Amino acid sequence: MPTDLPTASARAALTAEVRRLSGALRDAQRALAALGGAWLPGLHLVLETAGRRALLPSAQVAEVVRMVALAPLPGAPAHVLGTFSWRGVPVVVADLAAAAGARADLDLDARVVILAGAPALGLAVERVAGTVDGPSLYEGDPAEAAPEGWRGSPLLAGLCVDGGEVLPLLDPSPLRAALAAP
Numbered sequence: 001m002p003t004d005l006p007t008a009s010a011r012a013a014l015t016a017e018v019r020r021l022s023g024a025l026r027d028a029q030r031a032l033a034a035l036g037g038a039w040l041p042g043l044h045l046v047l048e049t050a051g052r053r054a055l056l057p058s059a060q061v062a063e064v065v066r067m068v069a070l071a072p073l074p075g076a077p078a079h080v081l082g083t084f085s086w087r088g089v090p091v092v093v094a095d096l097a098a099a100a101g102a103r104a105d106l107d108l109d110a111r112v113v114i115l116a117g118a119p120a121l122g123l124a125v126e127r128v129a130g131t132v133d134g135p136s137l138y139e140g141d142p143a144e145a146a147p148e149g150w151r152g153s154p155l156l157a158g159l160c161v162d163g164g165e166v167l168p169l170l171d172p173s174p175l176r177a178a179l180a181a182p
Contacts, residue, residue: 040134040137040169041134042057042058042059042134043057043059043131044057044131044135045057045058045061045130046128046129046130046131046132047113047123047127047129048125048128048129049096049102049125049126050097050100050103051102052097052149052150053165054150054167054169054170055167055169056113056170057169059116060115060117061113061115062114062115062116063086063114064112064113064114065112065114066110066112067107067108067109067110067111067112068112070082070083070084071083073092076092078098079094079095079098080092080094080095081094081095081124084122086120091114091121091122092119092121092122092179093112093124094122094123094175095124096123096124097125099155100149100150101149101153102149104125105126107126109126110125110126110127111125111126111128112125113125115176119179121176135161135167135169136161136162137158137160137161138160145159145166146168147167147168150168154174155168155170155171155172155174156168156170157169157171
């Protein structure tokens with residue numbers, strides 16, 4: 001039997017380190033977004049759902065897949081669509097529109113944006129419209145400029161501007177925290 005396979009404790013330690021680093025990156029991006037007046041480094045996905053567009057840092061994304069059949073998750077919140085197995089890992093899929101208080105008509109062309117980290121979480125969106133590299137941070141009052149439907153959302157980490165359009169910068173950690181809660 002090979003001895004170079006990772007042990008359970010080594011895997012757990014690395015998983016904890018990935019969570020810590022992901023959190024640090026998310027916190028730094030949130031702090032940069034709060035400062036405004038410059039640009040936010042890195043590539044960001046442009047997500048579209050229920051007529052709303054938003055940015056998600058690609059560093060938080062493991063993969064984007066087509067919508068698949070989902071198994072129901074009894075007792076889950078209304079925004080949770082169900083679960084499926086991705087690369088041998090169970091993924092809970094949340095409807096991004098429903099989590100933001102809207103209603104989307106997801107069809108077979110919908111996508112699931114699987115987030116990096118644990119527990120495994122996927123965001124169901126109508127489509128991934130493209131990417132933005134280094135979006136400009138919004139310089140005005142975010143309370144006034146937040147697009148309709150995103151105002152007051154716990155998923156809103158800040159605002160960016162792309163092509164004259166104010167786009168919310170998403171932080172899906174509240175959804176993941178709700179999944180991890182007992």
